[in-house]
Amino acid sequence: MDRRGILFVISGPSGVGKGTIREELLKNVNNLNLSVSATTRSPREGEVDGRDYYYVSKDKFQQMADEQQFLEYAHVYNNMYGTPRPYVVEKLEQGQDVLLEIDIQGAMQIKKTMPDAVYIFIKPPSIDELVSRLCGRGKDTQESIERRLVACQSELLQVVYYDYVVVNDDLNDAVRDVQSIIQAERCRIKYYNLKG
Amino acid sequence: MDRRGILFVISGPSGVGKGTIREELLKNVNNLNLSVSATTRSPREGEVDGRDYYYVSKDKFQQMADEQQFLEYAHVYNNMYGTPRPYVVEKLEQGQDVLLEIDIQGAMQIKKTMPDAVYIFIKPPSIDELVSRLCGRGKDTQESIERRLVACQSELLQVVYYDYVVVNDDLNDAVRDVQSIIQAERCRIKYYNLKG
Numbered sequence A, B: 001m002d003r004r005g006i007l008f009v010i011s012g013p014s015g016v017g018k019g020t021i022r023e024e025l026l027k028n029v030n031n032l033n034l035s036v037s038a039t040t041r042s043p044r045e046g047e048v049d050g051r052d053y054y055y056v057s058k059d060k061f062q063q064m065a066d067e068q069q070f071l072e073y074a075h076v077y078n079n080m081y082g083t084p085r086p087y088v089v090e091k092l093e094q095g096q097d098v099l100l101e102i103d104i105q106g107a108m109q110i111k112k113t114m115p116d117a118v119y120i121f122i123k124p125p126s127i128d129e130l131v132s133r134l135c136g137r138g139k140d141t142q143e144s145i146e147r148r149l150v151a152c153q154s155e156l157l158q159v160v161y162y163d164y165v166v167v168n169d170d171l172n173d174a175v176r177d178v179q180s181i182i183q184a185e186r187c188r189i190k191y192y193n194l195k196g
Helices: A018-028 A058-066 A085-093 A104-113 A127-136 A142-161 A171-186 B018-028 B058-066 B085-093 B104-113 B127-136 B142-161 B171-186
Strands: A007-011 A032-034 A037-039 A053-055 A070-076 A079-084 A097-102 A118-123 A164-167 B007-011 B032-034 B037-039 B053-055 B070-076 B079-084 B097-102 B118-123 B164-167
Touching (some): A007 A018, A007 A104, A007 A171, A018 A032, A018 A097, A018 A171, A037 A058, A058 A079, A070 A085, A070 A104, A079 A085, A079 A104, A085 A097, A097 A104, A104 A142, A118 A171, A127 A142, A164 A171, A171 B171, B007 B104, B007 B171, B018 B097, B018 B171, B037 B058, B058 B079, B070 B104, B079 B104, B104 B142, B118 B171, B164 B171
Parallel strands (some): A007 A097, A007 A118, A032 A097, A118 A164, B007 B118, B032 B097, B118 B164
Antiparallel strands (some): A037 A079, B037 B079
């Protein structure tokens, strides 16, 4: 590939299904490299170190932050999350595309240093639907759900800072939309090599 | 649909296969209305009035031009071609998307009055491939092919004024790319209704 790599950032409120969309994209889209975040939180059931997150201690996390190794990092619900910079930058320089799935707070931080990335907002069909999904998946406490909903109301307003918005009503439709966005962006004239 | 319509302009040199791509798009993509051009040239075998072109006399064409009924019109190879304005404008105002397949000269004219349209350049894999296609389809004379190739060399430089470039090497891949572009553009934040 002659062009530089493209960073695709998929983001949206908790419970909107962005993790599921990420998994489908990794199965279906060629030449897409997942950026794995570091976190100080404990693995949930079924999560694998190095695939879902890099699970690190608070001391290790702080050391990485001090060494400017994060594209962004943030406190979320008493834990630290961060996007290691070296992997993303290296892939983009090699002309490889990178997929980053991240919460809205993180995406807005990334945008400050990576304005050329493609920002895709995954939106719930409605707030009611989001509540029912968060309750349904059974891995969040009542308190955690309420806290998320308060955050969600203001987070949804951030959609204006994104390039695209995809409503996750039907999962297949949402995945198809994000795949189309990735494919379309790869055809954009700014990546076209005039000598080609 | 709450948003305004989007005008998709597919364009490229003669013989690149944009007519075939147009037909595939009309079969596969929902809510896409074809803009039919007017021309003074005679129908080719298999072409249908009102589907491929509106075939009009030179007098009628000139009258339409005098009445500002064209988004663009031009002389090409001793004939007149034009894009009737009323249909396109009406569909866009109704929130309907419109597909326009047009030569490069026409696309560049349209861009002056419709800067918000989405411009997609269909590119041959190589000049050699284009020659072989023009010869292969057997409906062009040697002189016509040579004239087209001279035009093509300079036309290919116009690609920089487009939003996207799609290489028509494999037809299925090219159609898939243009479909992705249409789907992606429909997800763009500028068409998103914040109240929705």
